[in-house]
Amino acid sequence: MEICVNKMITDVETGTQCLVLWVAPGNEYGYWYDLNSRSRKPIRFEMRAVVEGENHNLYEVSPYSTPTLGTADDTFTEKERIHRDRVWNMIQSAVENEPDIYDGRKRSSILKKVAEENDIKPNNLYALLDRYWRSGKTKNAFIPDFAKRGGKGKSRKTGEKKIGRPSLNTGTMGKVITDSDRKNFAAAIKKYYLSQKKISLKATYERLLQDFYTVQSEENPEKLKLLAPQEVPSFRQFQYWHSKSRDVVNEQKKRSGERAFELNSRRVLGKSDFGLMGPGAQFQIDATVGDVYLVSQFDRSNLIGRPVIYFVIDAFSRMVTGMSVGLEGPSWAGAMMAIANMAADKVTYCKQYDIEIKESEWPCHHIPSALLGDRGEMESKNADNLVNMLGIRIVNAPPYRADLKGIIEQHFHTINTNSVALLPGSVKPDMSKRGGHDYRLDAALDIRQFTQIIIKCVLYYNNHHYMEYFEKSEAMMRDQVKAIPIQLWHWGIRHCSGALRSYPEELVRLAVMPTAKATVTGKGIRFKGVFYSSDRAIRESWFEKARSGKSWQVSISYDPRDMTNVYIWNQGDKSYDVCSLLDWNGKNAGKCLDEIVYEQRKEKLLSQQLKVSETEAKVNLNAEIDSIVSQAKNMGKGLPSKSKKERISQIKENRRQERESMRMTESSVMMDTGNPAEDPQDHHQAAAEEEMSPTLRMIKRKLEERLRDE
The missing domain is CATH 3.30.420.10 (Ribonuclease H-like superfamily/Ribonuclease H)
Structure with a gap:
């Protein structure tokens, strides 16, 4: 039996589930975490006892996973990622201090040091350790559960009362922070803090007050006087704004210079002292x-x-x-x-x-x-x-x-x-x-x-x-x-x-797949010009909503070697749904992304080429129409003029005569090219001739005589 980190050991009799956190060199002992207990304390176990228990069917060994383990980074909001990274930077040194972090006495001193460095209470760190261990020891453990918190979509009014903990002493500085104050904060940071003079944040705050929150003293015009305390932001408020809006990379570059940043402060995802050397260390x-x-x-x-x-x-x-x-x-x-x-x-x-x-x-x-x-x-x-x-x-x-x-x-x-x-x-x-x-x-x-x-x-x-x-x-x-x-x-x-x-x-397969944004439309979930659907999308009427309202984007993972399916992430529970190609898009089944993009570009090029010939044909059509119109206008020149009223009043009669003439012409053509005795429309023509006026009968006879002569 193999017992390694992130395996779950289940006691068959009691049902207690323990997650393996660390295994000592030589596999003599390790530490696991009781997932059913609230003690928040890792427990040391002897490897031999566990192996014997497994051999006697007392323990079951299985893999362990949580929702945040299987969630791509693009699924999280920017706010969630900022929160995660801030907590991780604070507690990283403690959780990687293995195996001391699992020893109760040593853990206390480790957390005390972290608490002092971050100005928080040590007891608050135990909840973070609990989340980290229960999540399988990953950074995503610190993604906040914003979806489970109240107040979603509600704005907080900040115009009547100062937000935050009330001051214990009257007369101290602190005010309701407005947009004007935030602009002042940003100007002071840019002017004083983001420079290679490396002025401290406290000194920057003092320059902020000097520039924006002072007036000339009435007693001595050469001196400055602070505004009333309730009109001046406190250093804590300024510090809080800076921590929320700072760009660490840009800040380090401005304060230390590009070369010093690349040498000493650039991001290093790896760690040289990654632990005891052995299989899996690297x-x-x-x-x-x-x-x-x-x-x-x-x-x-x-x-x-x-x-x-x-x-x-x-x-x-x-x-x-x-x-x-x-x-x-x-x-x-x-x-x-x-x-x-x-x-x-x-x-x-x-x-x-x-x-x-x-x-x-x-x-x-x-x-x-x-x-x-x-x-x-x-x-x-x-x-x-x-x-x-x-x-x-x-x-x-x-x-x-x-x-x-x-x-x-x-x-x-x-x-x-x-x-x-x-x-x-x-x-x-x-x-x-x-x-x-x-x-x-x-x-x-x-x-x-x-x-x-x-x-x-x-x-x-x-x-x-x-x-x-x-x-x-x-x-x-x-x-x-x-x-x-x-x-x-x-x-x-x-x-x-x-x-x-x-x-x-x-x-692991989901973790290595590329992530991207797809668009929910009335025709399906569109990604790279290909359309997909899923049971959840149909069940929740996504496509009807997109068609009646407007489209929206969702996070997906995909395998560029086979675009038959993509995997759409759910923001709420961080799970995923499999999306399959729509039937009318089945031609893309089994194809890689490069093949699909190539075919799309080929079709677009063909369309552009056909557009040229189509435009040329349309130009020729317009020219032929113009020629016919010009000929018609020339035929109307030199005719006797009639008044407007006369021309309009005779439309009905002219139409009737034109119709009669067309019938006669068409009838004559049929008589000349076919067998009149066998024409099924003869009785209709005879009936029509009886209804003709004398003038039309005369025209018909002359036309027939002319055709016979020819």
């Missing part, structure tokens, strides 16, 4: 382009280029803990799959590629304490969810320091040199000479077959590869541990740190 991730050309799975005569391979490797044991083979990247899409695979069940993963293995051959389904990247994908916004949702510290190697990722770089060299170089279609630099054989034409493997080969290589490497270059510790040498990744992995779990953590596979 994983490394990187990508390389495979030195082999592949063919298409659908038409093996088509070459599709070289694959992109991602590996995730444990820095302690050199164990490959995650991998992916694809055609994207190097990009976040490839890194996303490798990170998701890092926490996946490898038996199931290998089975997808028709490879049967045992759990013991690849026992890696954990997330690390820290993840070292290469200033590419790990610096993107998408990586923030790894920090906030899963509590992984992101460490980026600085420029020109590839040596910090030497472990994974060596692994790529091993794979490309010893395995890929022997495959058909592999890159051979010496064959690029003029007249030489083109090695690309030798390609025979598709991407699925190549992935099978890489999995086989990883299994060999993890279980059998002896690393002569590996520097063993004294303890390893004493225990005669072989420098094989899987043996180092098991030895490290038994004797070193408890840095490995376990999370549900679905949670």
Whole structure:
């Protein structure tokens, strides 16, 4: 049985649920947190007792998750993120002081120090610890429950009475803060505080009063006199406004300079002293382009280029803990799959590629304490969810320091040199000479077959590869541990740190997906020109509301490799719903985002091209119409003039005569081209002729005679 951080141990008899917070080096003991108790005190447990209890079916071990663990950062409001970050900055040093924070006597002194530094009561910190531990030790534990609080949507009036705690002493400064006061605060901060003179906030407050809240003294015009106390903001009010509106990054740059900020004050998501070294203390991730050309799975005569391979490797044991083979990247899409695979069940993963293995051959389904990247994908916004949702510290190697990722770089060299170089279609630099054989034409493997080969290589490497270059510790040498990744992995779990953590596979996949905003419209949930729907949207009449009112935006996560489904986040309970393509948008099922965008651009280009020919045809149509109109106007010239009244009064008669004439013309054409005896409309024409006036009968006879003569 594997007991690691974030596993939940359930007492079968009592139902008591305890969350594992920390495991000591050597796995002799650890601390867990009773989720059913209100004592807010971690409890020490002996590993041997728990193992024996599990063997006798007294304990059940299961993964642990909470709503905030599975929530993307874009789901939270700016106000919620500010609150979370403020609390985290205050308590981070305490919660990372492991294992002292779990010891009652040491915990008291740790919290006392934090309380003194932040001017709060130590007792208030215990509630924060409780939230942090119950949440699975992640930063998102401190997202406030604004949805559960009253007053939503209600404005607070600030014109009659000073808001906040009333002063204990009369005559002290303090007033109702207005927009004018806030402008004064901002002007003073900009003028005095945001400069490299590094004036203190207290001195800035004094300059604020000097500039905006004084008048000349009547007794001595050369001196200034403060306004009445009730008309002057207090330092506490000024301090509070500054803490709410400050831009820490801009402030540090203005006060220290750009270079000093980058050197001493820039954000560092990682932490060098990340704890005791061991499996899971740090994983490394990187990508390389495979030195082999592949063919298409659908038409093996088509070459599709070289694959992109991602590996995730444990820095302690050199164990490959995650991998992916694809055609994207190097990009976040490839890194996303490798990170998701890092926490996946490898038996199931290998089975997808028709490879049967045992759990013991690849026992890696954990997330690390820290993840070292290469200033590419790990610096993107998408990586923030790894920090906030899963509590992984992101460490980026600085420029020109590839040596910090030497472990994974060596692994790529091993794979490309010893395995890929022997495959058909592999890159051979010496064959690029003029007249030489083109090695690309030798390609025979598709991407699925190549992935099978890489999995086989990883299994060999993890279980059998002896690393002569590996520097063993004294303890390893004493225990005669072989420098094989899987043996180092098991030895490290038994004797070193408890840095490995376990999370549900679905949670990790959601954490690595990119997040974006989609729009609810009357036609569906629109994202990148594609429309989706969900059971919740239909149940709550989203589309009817959007059609009758106006559209609105929602937060989603999506997999750019397959846009069949997207995942929409619920602001209230921080859960998510699966959104599927609408039937009329089914042509996009199974397609990646790049394919969809390409097709949309192609259709737009075609539309623009057709628009040109359509416009040209419309121009010609207008010209032909103008020609006919001009001809008609010329035909009307030189005719006898009639008065307006005469022309208007004869419209009805003229229309009747024109209709009769048209009937006669049409009837004559039919008589000339058809068989009158067989014409089914003869009796109608005879009836019409009887109703003709004498004049029309004469015109008809003359017309018939003319046609006979011709």
